[in-house]
Amino acid sequence: MDFKDSPEQAEFRAEIRCWLQSNARAKSASGGRKDQSEAYEDAKAWYKKVADAGYACLNWPKQYGGAGLTDIHKVIWSQEVSNYDEPDAYFVIGIGNCGPALMHFATEEQKQHLLPPMASAETVWCQMFSEPSAGSDVAGLRTTAVADGDKWLINGQKIWTSGAQHSDYGVILCRTDPTISKYRGMTMFFIDMRQAGVEVKPIKQMDGGSHFNEVFFNNAVIPDAYRLGDVGGGWGAALLVLMNERLAIAGVQPDGFPEFLSLVKTLHIDGEPISANPAVREHLAEWYYKHAGIKASTNRMLTAVAKGGMPGAEAALGKLVGAVMNQDIANYAIQLMGDTGSISEPEFAQQQAHFQKTVLFSPGIRLAGGTDEVMRNVIAEQVLGLPQEPRADKGLAFNEIPSGNQSR
Amino acid sequence: MNFDFSEDQKNIQEQARGMLAKECSSATVRRVIDKGEYYDNALWRQIVQLGWPATTIAEEHGGLGLSYLELCVIATELGRSLAPTPFIASVYLSTELIKTAASSQQQAEWLPSLACGDVISTVAVNGSPRDCLVKNMQISGNKSAVLHGMIANQVIVSATNERDELGLYLVNLGDSGVSRKVQNSLDPSLPRAELSFSNANVVALGGDISAEKALSVVFDRAAVLLAFEQVGGCEATIEMAKAYTSDRYAFGRQVASFQAIKHKLADMFVAKELAKSNAYYGAWALSADAPELALAAATARVSAIDAYYLCSKENIQAHGGMGFTWEFDCHLYYRRAQALSTLLGGNPYWKSLLVDRLLAA
Numbered sequence: 001m002d003f004k005d006s007p008e009q010a011e012f013r014a015e016i017r018c019w020l021q022s023n024a025r026a027k028s029a030s031g032g033r034k035d036q037s038e039a040y041e042d043a044k045a046w047y048k049k050v051a052d053a054g055y056a057c058l059n060w061p062k063q064y065g066g067a068g069l070t071d072i073h074k075v076i077w078s079q080e081v082s083n084y085d086e087p088d089a090y091f092v093i094g095i096g097n098c099g100p101a102l103m104h105f106a107t108e109e110q111k112q113h114l115l116p117p118m119a120s121a122e123t124v125w126c127q128m129f130s131e132p133s134a135g136s137d138v139a140g141l142r143t144t145a146v147a148d149g150d151k152w153l154i155n156g157q158k159i160w161t162s163g164a165q166h167s168d169y170g171v172i173l174c175r176t177d178p179t180i181s182k183y184r185g186m187t188m189f190f191i192d193m194r195q196a197g198v199e200v201k202p203i204k205q206m207d208g209g210s211h212f213n214e215v216f217f218n219n220a221v222i223p224d225a226y227r228l229g230d231v232g233g234g235w236g237a238a239l240l241v242l243m244n245e246r247l248a249i250a251g252v253q254p255d256g257f258p259e260f261l262s263l264v265k266t267l268h269i270d271g272e273p274i275s276a277n278p279a280v281r282e283h284l285a286e287w288y289y290k291h292a293g294i295k296a297s298t299n300r301m302l303t304a305v306a307k308g309g310m311p312g313a314e315a316a317l318g319k320l321v322g323a324v325m326n327q328d329i330a331n332y333a334i335q336l337m338g339d340t341g342s343i344s345e346p347e348f349a350q351q352q353a354h355f356q357k358t359v360l361f362s363p364g365i366r367l368a369g370g371t372d373e374v375m376r377n378v379i380a381e382q383v384l385g386l387p388q389e390p391r392a393d394k395g396l397a398f399n400e401i402p403s404g405n406q407s408r
Numbered sequence: 409m410n411f412d413f414s415e416d417q418k419n420i421q422e423q424a425r426g427m428l429a430k431e432c433s434s435a436t437v438r439r440v441i442d443k444g445e446y447y448d449n450a451l452w453r454q455i456v457q458l459g460w461p462a463t464t465i466a467e468e469h470g471g472l473g474l475s476y477l478e479l480c481v482i483a484t485e486l487g488r489s490l491a492p493t494p495f496i497a498s499v500y501l502s503t504e505l506i507k508t509a510a511s512s513q514q515q516a517e518w519l520p521s522l523a524c525g526d527v528i529s530t531v532a533v534n535g536s537p538r539d540c541l542v543k544n545m546q547i548s549g550n551k552s553a554v555l556h557g558m559i560a561n562q563v564i565v566s567a568t569n570e571r572d573e574l575g576l577y578l579v580n581l582g583d584s585g586v587s588r589k590v591q592n593s594l595d596p597s598l599p600r601a602e603l604s605f606s607n608a609n610v611v612a613l614g615g616d617i618s619a620e621k622a623l624s625v626v627f628d629r630a631a632v633l634l635a636f637e638q639v640g641g642c643e644a645t646i647e648m649a650k651a652y653t654s655d656r657y658a659f660g661r662q663v664a665s666f667q668a669i670k671h672k673l674a675d676m677f678v679a680k681e682l683a684k685s686n687a688y689y690g691a692w693a694l695s696a697d698a699p700e701l702a703l704a705a706a707t708a709r710v711s712a713i714d715a716y717y718l719c720s721k722e723n724i725q726a727h728g729g730m731g732f733t734w735e736f737d738c739h740l741y742y743r744r745a746q747a748l749s750t751l752l753g754g755n756p757y758w759k760s761l762l763v764d765r766l767l768a769a
Contacts, residue, residue, distance in 0.1 A: 001477060001692045003409050072409075265767070275767055285759035288766055289711040292704075293682030296689045299411040306409070317678050373667075379677055380670035384650055387665040 003299075005076070012069075013076050019053060024084035036210060040166050043090035044121050050088075051120030057095060064103070064111055065119030071247065072306050078252075089252050093162050093245075094118060094125030098171045100244040101188065105228035105237060114169070126167040126193070128158040128215055129238060133403065135160075136374050138173075139182050139235060140393075140401070143217060145174035145189065152189065152227070154197070154220040160368065164200045164213035167193045171241070173234050178399040185398050186234030189226045197221065207360035212368075245369070246311040253365075255322035256329035257291035259354055260284075263333050266350070274336060283332060290325055294318050313382035319365075320375040327362035330355045411688060413481060421481035427454065428489035434737045440492040441596045441740075446559045452493045456525030461499045465507070470520035476629070476694045480636045480687070487637030488644045490744055492597040494528045494556040496637075496751070500630040501555075502529035505564050509576050509622035511614035518578075530560040532603055533623055534753075537574045540567035546585070546607040547577060555751070557581075557601025558590050565603075565610070566619060574619045577610035585609070595747035597740070627752050628705035632690035635712035638748055639687055642680035642715050645723035645741050649673055652727050669726060676719045683708070683715035703769055706762035713755045716745040 005013055050056050051065070059074040060066020067073070081088045099118060102111060117123040134141035143156025154174060164170065170193050177185035191198065197220030202210035229237040264284065267274040274280050298318060301311050333355040334341035343349050344356035366372050380386045393401040413421070436448050455461070463479045465471020472478075479499075486495055503522050506515060506529075521527040532540075532551035540549030547567055554563065565577050579586065585608030593600045615622070650673060653664035663669055690708035693701040720742040724731035731738040749755060 001410060001413060001688070001695060003411070003692065005409070261766070275763070281760060281763045284766065285710055285762045286714075288762065289686060289707045289714075290682060292689065292707050293686045293711055296411070296685035297681060299409065300685055300688060303409060303411040314677075314681060317681055320674075321678060321682065373671070376671040376674035377667070379674040384646070384670075384673055384677060386650065386670050386673060387654070387662050389665050389667060389670075390661055 009072065009076060012073060013080065016055065016077060016080050019055070020080055020084055023049060023053070024081065024086050027083070027085040039087060040090070040163075043087035044124075046086050046088070047091065047121030056121075057099070057119040060099070060103075060115070060119060065116030070306075072302070075302055075305075091121050091124060091163075092249060092252065093127050094167070095121075096247070096249065097127050097241045097245050098125040098169075098190070101171050101228055101237060101241045102190070104240060105188070106190075107225070110225070123168040124163065124166050126161050126164045126170040127241070128161050128164070128170050128172040130158065130160045132157060132159050136371055138238075139186065140403075141173060141175060141186070143172070143174050144178075145176050145187060147176070147224075147231075148221075150224045152222050152224065154189075154191065154217040154222060156217050158215040158217075159203070159212075161200075161213045161215050162211060162368075164193065164215050165202050165210070169193055170215070171228065173238055175398065176231055176234070179397050180232075181396070182393065182398040182401065183235045184232050186238070187231050188228040188234045188237040189222060190228060191220065191222050191226060195220060195222075205361075205364060207357065207364075209361065212364075243310060246315040247305065249319075249369075253294075253318050253322040254326055255287075255291050255294060256326035256358065257287050259351060260287065260329045260333055263336070263350055263355070267336055280336070287325060287329060290321055294322055313378050316370070316375040316378045319369065320372055320379070323362065323365045324372060326358060327366065330358035330362060334359060411692070413477060417477050417481050420478055421485060424458075424460075424482050424485040425488070427458070428485050428491060432489040432491050434490070434740060437490045437492050437597050437740055444590075444596065446590075446599045447494055447556065448492050451491065452525070452528075455491075455493060455495065459523075461495070461503065461525055462523035463499075465503065465519050465523045469515060470523040472523075476632070477691055479633060480691045480694075483633045483636035484640040484643075487640030487744075487748075490597060490641070490644075490740055494530065494559065496598070496630075496634070497530035497555040497560065498522065498528050500633045501531045501626065502562075502564055504626045504629055505531060505533075505576065505622060506613070508625050509613040509615045509617055509619065514578075514611075514614055527561045528556065528559060529562045529564065530554055530556050531564045532557070533564070533566040533576075537566060537568050540565055540605060542567045542569045542575065542577060542610055542612075545610055545612070547579060547605045547610045548585075548607055549605055551603045551605075553591060553593070553600045553750075554588075554603050555598060555600060557588055557603050558599055563603065564613065565605070566623065567610075576613040576619045576622065578613065579605065579608050579610050583608040593747065595743035598744070598747045628701055629694055630752055631705040631709035631758070632687065632694050632701075634748055634751065635683065635687040635690060635708040638712035638716040638745070639680060639684045641741055641744055641748075642676070642683065642712075642719040645719040645738075646673065646676050646680060648737070648741075649676065649723045649726040652730075656728075663726075672722050672726060676722055679715040679718045683711040686711040703762065703765040706758050706765055709752070709758045710755060710762055713749045713758070716741075716748065720745040 054067055057066040058069045058077055059071045062068040102114060118125055129138050131141045145152045145154050169190055171190050173186055173188050175185055176187040197218050199216040201214045203212045203214060204210055264275050269277060301315060344353045346352040349356055381388060431451055431454055440448050459472055460482050462471040463474050464476060467473040506518050522529060532554045539551055540547050560581055562581055563579050565579055566574060567577055569575055585606045587604045589602045591600045591602050653669050654662055656663045686708045690704040693704040724738045724742060727736060727738050730736050
């Protein structure tokens with residue numbers, strides 16, 4: 001058991017450290033969150049810089065715009081870049097989820113054409129699975145793809161699509177046969193987000209931001225060449241994409257603890273450091289061991305990955321614990337600030353209003369990418385092997401499944 | 409990075425699990441509890457034969473000279489099987505205290521008999537420093553809740569001397585100045601005793617380290633080792649809860665198929681997994697003697713105490729009424745969770761240590 005790099009890894013770490021030192025922006029107290037479009041442009045510029053230096057998608061093959069290195073090199077990169085104020089995880093869904101989908105299912109020609117600009121973020125990708133009536137039950141999706149010669153006609157609506165408003169392409173899961181079991185009647189495609197018949201509408205979230213979108217398809221035509229995998233093989237392809245996501249987001253989920261610790265170190269109550277307050281100490285202890293436990297769990301997972309394994313379903317733990325903790329910490333931090341806690345002006349509030357922003361944004365993180373409840377089901381069924389609940393859709397063709405009167 | 413145990417260490421763990429599954433069923437634990445036997449001598453002899461108490465003792469002192477990592481995997485299995493032996497008192501606490509605070513001559517004299525199991529040792533280091541006073545190398549006073557105090561051959565006591573200094577002293581429990589009395593406790597498979605000293609002869613531990621420092625070092629090590637025992641216990645309760653709720657039917661279906669039960673078990677798994685990962689980090693810090701050990705040990709301990717309490721209590725809940733019976737084993741784990749949490753000072757004490765160390769880091 002050790003935390004040492006191999007000589008080769010150490011050399012690589014030293015190399016990127018050196019590069020980052022002269023190319024990445026230092027974390028500064030005056031930084032803070034930027035608005036949506038500014039942050040997006042920032043991220044694109046950063047990725048271009050990284051790609052030009054040959055550090056984009058380190059674990060991808062060279063011919064597809066990667067560096068031909070391993071997952072561990074990617075992890076070393078993430079560790080080092082996290083010391084800087086660069087938006088390195090911005091295109092994590094496109095690169096982490098859509099990339100592997102293309103890698104597995106696209107033709108060689110498509111891969112050479114599409115993957116290199118994805119790696120450098122010159123083209124941006126989004127993933128379209130969720131629908132108004134297919135959230136936790138994502139296999140209940142209704143957007144249809146109907147074959148028409150060597151083309152497909154797409155109709156329907158997706159929702160909660162991260163970054164769709166900035167995307168050039170998207171991976172989309174569609175219903176291709178409603179007369180058979182819901183899991184067998186889906187097919188995966190990719191689609192040009194700028195083409196006719198595709199309309200993106202940003203969702204105004206409860207925090208006022210618009211990270212997520214609705215995407216409408218109205219007779220959007222795509223060639224059969226855009227199909228990823230077999231007709232009817234969509235569910236298997238989706239599971240493969242989501243398995244890759246576990247690796248892509250390993251250690252990325254914020255739990256709020258570092259921000260909380262630095263806040264606590266600055267606050268006083270009746271002239272005493274607030275860290276002497278027993279109630280605050282109780283929270284510090286509990287949140288710290290969870291924070292440390294998530295980090296150590298990620299390291300255990302990465303050790304398994306380094307030995308050639310894939311992250312298992314236990315990776316759900318990081319999001320399940322971290323997302324609600326981030327929310328609870330933000331709430332508690334605001335309480336510690338007293339009357340001024342509700343002031344959300346970045347120029348005034350601690351850490352550029354990090355906690356005020358987080359308390360409003362974090363409810364979404366507990367829902368996105370699998371709700372807390374879905375994560376518990378994943379752990380119970382896939383890790384512990386407990387039986388599924390009896391289901392009302394079992395053995396039925398998709399178009400016979402009771403659906404109530406869901407319009408949204 | 410290689411944040412895992414080695415294949416050799418995993419083999420040791422597997423062998424330990426196999427042996428304990430055979431020799432330490434819950435019937436063994438129950439026999440000790442029901443008959444008030446304090447420990448299972450046959451199991452202890454077997455553990456001694458396998459050399460487990462000798463794990464971290466240097467070869468020159470009759471030990472195996474292995475690392476703490478080997479002891480961590482053994483601890484997991486002892487915790488899983490609720491082994492009713494003096495392993496915690498004699499190995500994690502006494503042996504480590506002697507290795508840390510005794511002179512090299514004393515170590516050469518005392519460690520071989522601990523390594524081969526001829527001597528069972530315990531510690532009496534809780535309570536007030538003035539519970540026991542040493543004068544002219546004789547000790548008088550009382551110590552309460554001494555782990556395996558009824559069967560140990562010797563005890564290391566923290567006591568105050570004539571100059572009001574805290575020191576560590578070895579007392580032979582066969583000394584005529586010692587009397588001992590069992591104290592009923594929540595977990596009779598880890599029995600406690602009250603020791604009374606009346607001018608009993610002592611030997612002062614003579615290493616170059618203050619008693620306070622030695623205790624702090626040994627408690628940090630023990631915190632990590634106990635965390636592995638607690639994680640082993642958590643894993644056993646999760647397996648029990650899974651087996652019972654999968655076998656039992658209600659409303660025409662497996663109880664384990666109800667989301668209320670699945671989410672309960674998922675929460676148990678999550679708490680256990682955080683504790684396990686924190687224990688792994690503690691094991692690394694312990695084996696590397698890293699400066700991170702102080703914070704890592706406190707983190708592992710608090711995480712493991714919370715996880716074992718959660719797992720052992722929700723295991724009872726998942727078993728329904730049967731979980732509340734003497735006949736089912738759920739209470740054995742619940743009792744053990746309580747007993748382990750109170751050793752070395754309980755959760756509030758360690759949480760406070762954790763925060764002090766976090767703020768100092």
